[in-house]
Amino acid sequence: MARLIRRYSDGTRINHWMVALLFLCAGLTGLAIFHPVFWFFTALFGGGTWTKILHPFFGLLMVLGFVFLFFQVWRDNLWQPRDSEWMRRSPRLLRGDEDAMPPIGKYNAGQKGVFWLFAVCLLVLFVTGFVFWQPYFANAFPILLRRIAVLLHAIAAFLLILGVIIHVYAAIWVKGSVRAMTRGWVTPAWARRHHPLWYRQVNGDQ
Amino acid sequence: MSSLQSLDIAARSATTTATPQARHTPEVAKLIDVSSCIGCKACQVACMQWNDLRDEVGVNVGYLDNPPDLTPKSWTVMQFHEVEMKQPDQSTRLEWLIRKDGCMHCADPGCLKACPSPGAIVRYSNGIVDFISENCIGCGNCVTGCPFDIPRLSRTDNKAYKCSLCSDRVAVNLEPACAKACPTGAIRFGTKEDMLEFGAERVAELKQRGFVQPAIYNPEGVGGTHVMYVLQHGDQPEIVGLPAHPTISPLVGLWKGLAKPLAAVAMVGAVLAGFFHYMKVGPLEVEEDEEDESREDRRKRENQSMEVK
Numbered sequence: 001m002a003r004l005i006r007r008y009s010d011g012t013r014i015n016h017w018m019v020a021l022l023f024l025c026a027g028l029t030g031l032a033i034f035h036p037v038f039w040f041f042t043a044l045f046g047g048g049t050w051t052k053i054l055h056p057f058f059g060l061l062m063v064l065g066f067v068f069l070f071f072q073v074w075r076d077n078l079w080q081p082r083d084s085e086w087m088r089r090s091p092r093l094l095r096g097d098e099d100a101m102p103p104i105g106k107y108n109a110g111q112k113g114v115f116w117l118f119a120v121c122l123l124v125l126f127v128t129g130f131v132f133w134q135p136y137f138a139n140a141f142p143i144l145l146r147r148i149a150v151l152l153h154a155i156a157a158f159l160l161i162l163g164v165i166i167h168v169y170a171a172i173w174v175k176g177s178v179r180a181m182t183r184g185w186v187t188p189a190w191a192r193r194h195h196p197l198w199y200r201q202v203n204g205d206q
Numbered sequence: 207m208s209s210l211q212s213l214d215i216a217a218r219s220a221t222t223t224a225t226p227q228a229r230h231t232p233e234v235a236k237l238i239d240v241s242s243c244i245g246c247k248a249c250q251v252a253c254m255q256w257n258d259l260r261d262e263v264g265v266n267v268g269y270l271d272n273p274p275d276l277t278p279k280s281w282t283v284m285q286f287h288e289v290e291m292k293q294p295d296q297s298t299r300l301e302w303l304i305r306k307d308g309c310m311h312c313a314d315p316g317c318l319k320a321c322p323s324p325g326a327i328v329r330y331s332n333g334i335v336d337f338i339s340e341n342c343i344g345c346g347n348c349v350t351g352c353p354f355d356i357p358r359l360s361r362t363d364n365k366a367y368k369c370s371l372c373s374d375r376v377a378v379n380l381e382p383a384c385a386k387a388c389p390t391g392a393i394r395f396g397t398k399e400d401m402l403e404f405g406a407e408r409v410a411e412l413k414q415r416g417f418v419q420p421a422i423y424n425p426e427g428v429g430g431t432h433v434m435y436v437l438q439h440g441d442q443p444e445i446v447g448l449p450a451h452p453t454i455s456p457l458v459g460l461w462k463g464l465a466k467p468l469a470a471v472a473m474v475g476a477v478l479a480g481f482f483h484y485m486k487v488g489p490l491e492v493e494e495d496e497e498d499e500s501r502e503d504r505r506k507r508e509n510q511s512m513e514v515k
Contacts, residue, residue, distance in 0.1 A: 033322040033345060035470045036220040048323050048343040049364075096487040134346035135364055146350050147457040154461055158469045162476055169480035175491045189492045 004185040015069050022062035029055035056133050063126045076106045083109035103196040117163040124156035217329040219321035231332040235398035237405050238306050239436040243392040245284055245304040252387030253282045278360035281369040282308035289445045305446040309356045309369035311335045313429030316454040319462050320351025333432035334371045353452040408436045427453035
């Protein structure tokens with residue numbers, strides 16, 4: 001068995017899964033009160049009223065968890081010139097042709113895009129959520145502002161959920177990624193194949 | 207009123223299937239003639255007594271409006287407007303315009319559109335828009351959706367409240383308590399058709415009395431309302447605190463109109479797209495020989511570092 005490479009520390013993984021679970025709770029409660037086709041999710045949270053009560057707290061805790069995660073990984077997610085090239089060639093990756101892709105570091109442009117999408121959406125959700133949070137904060141804001149806030153909240157949540165769907169799919173699609181986030185390690189071949197620059201960096205032979 | 211047993215529900219919040227509507231009732235309306243209201247507040251008291259509500263004793267804020275605004279326990283409130291009206295000779299004349307504020311019972315209710323809880327807001331076929339408290343989850347979306355700023359969320363039980371047009375009384379062929387109590391006949395209740403007809407007569411009378419543009423307030427933007435006003439100055443409803451062209455805010459329209467189904471389809475579609483992409487393209491896997499290759503690599507590297515040493 002080849003020497004395994006550590007990709008995520010215990011702390012990062014626990015942090016990631018806390019955020020993921022809270023996303024699931026906030027997402028399901030939010031969807032339940034967004035469109036009637038998702039109303040049945042209220043059954044998981046003790047009915048409509050409890051769903052409404054819990055949703056903002058789930059959201060708040062998720063944002064709090066993401067703040068810690070953000071500071072652990074933001075540096076590796078800074079955009080670089082080769083990321084634009086990767087983005088240009090990404091349709092070929094979607095057809096399964098990974099050899100067409102330029103070499104990348106710890107995260108590829110798709111992962112970086114999803115990361116920044118999460119950061120921006122969660123910030124919008126956090127700020128707008130307070131504006132119509134009944135019964136604590138909503139009455140402090142004029143109704144027009146609440147109308148703008150609910151719409152922005154819905155849009156940001158929609159983009160966040162789309163981002164998570166892409167994020168989850170990519171993890172399932174690229175074999176070995178889920179293990180990186182559950183157990184913390186990847187095989188050298190995995191690293192060399194998907195993140196060659198990062199592989200070289202951790203092996204110290206650039 | 208409780209539950210959905212009235213069998214004449216034309217619309218129901220957050221519901222994608224048909225409503226129980228085996229029975230059909232004629233459209234009713236309340237006509238409030240601002241020009242013959244004396245501001246006695248008998249309607250306010252009648253509302254309080256019939257619905258058995260006792261609002262907090264408030265503080266007098268220096269004018270007759272009391273309480274100063276609608277509350278979860280004051281479903282109707284008299285608003286006193288002192289207005290300096292311009293006369294044809296450019297002089298001004300003080301007019302005391304008294305309007306009974308409360309739910310308008312829109313044909314296209316913004317509250318119902320914005321409500322996320324199935325059956326928490328219903329519109330009966332007679333036009334009454336009612337809040338079914340047992341289904342209310344206390345989110346306050348009805349407040350966001352209403353073009354008239356009517357619903358009030360209670361601080362004690364987190365349920366939204368507003369005028370029910372005495373749907374319980376109307377269901378048994380009684381008129382609303384406010385109409386029953388009004389001593390001047392300023393509040394009338396009947397079929398919407400009759401009320402429009404009677405209102406037109408009042409408008410003609412007001413014209414004879416010298417008002418330039420009296421009118422019935424039955425705004426088209428919300429599909430008409432089941433609480434209508436006769437206004438002496440029908441061209442400027444704002445002077446009695448009514449919006450000139452009320453509609454469901456385009457923000458709310460976008461949120462609960464187009465965005466809702468589109469977003470649901472897009473999210474479910476994204477999951478399906480992923481599923482079928484996997485079936486078509488398959489996963490990105492690291493081949494067995496690549497594992498071997500990297501092991502080979504490592505061996506080489508280790509050898510190199512040994513050599514360096």
